[in-house]
Amino acid sequence: MSDRIVRPARWERRYEVSVLCCDLLCLALANLIVAVGYHPTAGLADGQRVAVLVVCTVVTVLSISVQKVWDRRILGSGLEEYRRIVRAYLYAVAAAAILAYSLGADQARAYIFGALPLALVLTLAARKVLRIMVLRARRHGRYLRSVLVVGNAEEIHELVSRTNGSEESGWKVEGVCLAPVPEEDAPPVPRGSPVAIDDVPVLGTDADIIRVTEVHKFDAVALLPSDRCSCARMRKLERELEGVGVDLLVAPVLIDVVGPRLYISPLAGLPLLQMSAPRYSGPVWVVKNIVDRVFALLILVVISPVLVFVAAAIRLDGPGPVLLRHDRVGRDGRTFAMYAFRGDLESRWLGRFLRRHSVDELPELFNVVGGDMALVGPRTPVGSEPVRYGDGGGARRLVVKPGFTGLWRIGGRNNLSWEEAARADLRYIENWSFAMDLSILCRTFGVVVRGDRTY
Template identity: 35%
Template sequence: MTWTEALIGVLREGVLLALALAAPALAGALLAQVTREVLFGASLTVDGEHVPYLLVAVVAVLSWLAILALSGAYEHKILGSGTEEYRRILRAAVGALAVAVLGVFLTRAQVARGFVMSLAPLVAAWTLFGRYLARNWLARQRAKGLQMRRVVVLGRPDAVLEAVRHFRGALDQGYAVVSACVVGEAPEEVVEELAMPVLPPGDPLAAVTEQRAEILAIAGTEALPTGALRTLAWDLEGTGVDLMVVPTITDVAGPRVSVQPVAGLPLLLVEPPRLTGGARVVKSLIDRVTAVVLLVLLSPVLLVIAALVRFTSRGPAIFRQTRIGRDGKPFTMWKFRTMTERAEQDLDKLVTLNEHDGLLFKIRDDPRRTAVGRWLRRFSLDELPQIAHVASGKMSLVGPRP
């Protein structure tokens, strides 16, 4: 395939995609026009002249497409994945409504408020529906290996391999790694798992050109000389190739990470894993309701375990210990007792047998543990009383240990 044929193919696909995305918006505008004509039965008057509502609807759609473009709703990087695509459409809808109200005010058009107020929501709703259909089509194409953006990954062998694994695990995002430029010697097992051309890092731009890649992804910037990233960005200017940096913090949820520039240095800010606002209320409600249901369903099991602990060894069935909970507040935590009654007093005799450093004391075969306690620890049944703490709001079903 020649570059001319490829360009024609891209333009043809772009026109078809634009028509597919514009059609629902036009349908929404026409529906608003029909609603206006049928329900309100009036015409639009501008400076004493009659203007068909159909013409107004078509102009509104063209304006809507322009507002979408200005809102970045057609950017390639947001199409087909995530929620940013939908958020931009909703923001554009608010802007379109404001523009419509301002236009009516400036032209002094005699138009019913119902038409203006119904046009923007209908066009936005149909646009969202069109994007949903287009996203489903795009997902099916990507599942077949089509409509993918070709990626060349540059970096250390281990960082390149980790990045390739993530790309391969999310093909629905539309990225296909076609080549790797490895800094240093790549182990044989890395080359085998990559299963793609592995090139030296001397000229990554040549690899991008050779593989007709659309993205150059840098995995582990510490492997590059100082200023190399800036030089690559300059070299890629005007080529249409995007430069992507793969961070090393791959085990942190994306919404918690943001870029914060400090004196020209882009820093990654990692927010603490803490829910706020409505999400926190919903999670707390789910935790408490689930805990109450579990307490009711497991009450026979809890009673049987408590009886086994109480009557097979001296001491209470419940072990109480003060722990630090949310916001640094102490609370008394409950567990089924798994050790003898004098476990705390006998601790000094076993200090030399500790198998862990620091404050944690743990012995694989702790002689203080009871027969029932070993069984409870094995299946983590000793922690079942903590469901009561979840019901009272002192703990969460999923979260850090107190």
């Protein structure tokens, strides 16, 4: 077996270079704007200002490096990528401010509190544009990593259904190696191994991983939980895959828990995956409640002409109420009245437009202001739906307020099965953060404007 290191694909190397150049260009452009804007005649001639500019740039680049903003594993990932960028610039501002104060450089304020925040905004915008370009390429089958999945059939089916066809994952599962079923769990009638799982070919068992990987040139191997997934076996597999230049991806047992709740906690040299308990109350949720209400009120003020126009159009369309009342189940199982514009209109064009672009749901913002709903949250259940939740964790959806939007809306809404929608709700509740809310709101705007995947 030849000794090889894991090398990124050609498109990944190009993307890394593009990201690095864009980040440095944004920082330089922000510094130039502040230097020329604040001091148009002597901005670049004063020695002290040049020194401040160089120090701020060096501090920022060091902070970006320390926060691993250029780590190949998070490039184009979205939330985690943006979170690291924001954290890096916050640390850079704090470090530069302390340094400037200790040296008595009063002229540094313009660069620290002007150029660095501007560079942050430009960097986030540039990263967003680059990510959109990558997602667009992935929709056409490019910029994808070829992945071999190893595990039990049930877990493989769930992973394939989530990743294949989703440009966000950056994966393309192109092969499967099945872990043998223990004898005590084997079916009473012997059956042959399936030739494919969700149209992905079964290429062997978990004993054939290295051979299959070398033959089919996979970029990564994803190892799912199984009875044969022991520490010694995983360590051996990691060494063997390192020898053929392939990444090993290990899925935790709780695959729906990600983000700030999950982190590595070392214990006596052994890395443990620590999961903090979710919290559904406290100061952070109070702040979320206030932000939701204030932001919903601002949206209502901005779109008030639209609401008046739609109400008048519905009234002129024909007899019937402008608003329809629906009974929905909110937090802790409490029932509340949710209102929406009437969409069953005589004018098919108008009714189709209202539903396609979710205009008929805009009155729900009044429920957000009133406190019955959140701006972002799980899907609003109807009166009888909680009976179906059972003991599988679905009841947890009732511990928070339902949302005007959420993962269920940007993920396909009417195209989702009940189980998929429930899983999206639980994933939001388990991993909620302000950054997630902001991301969902931004994506909701795009989905609603385009009118796709919502009707």
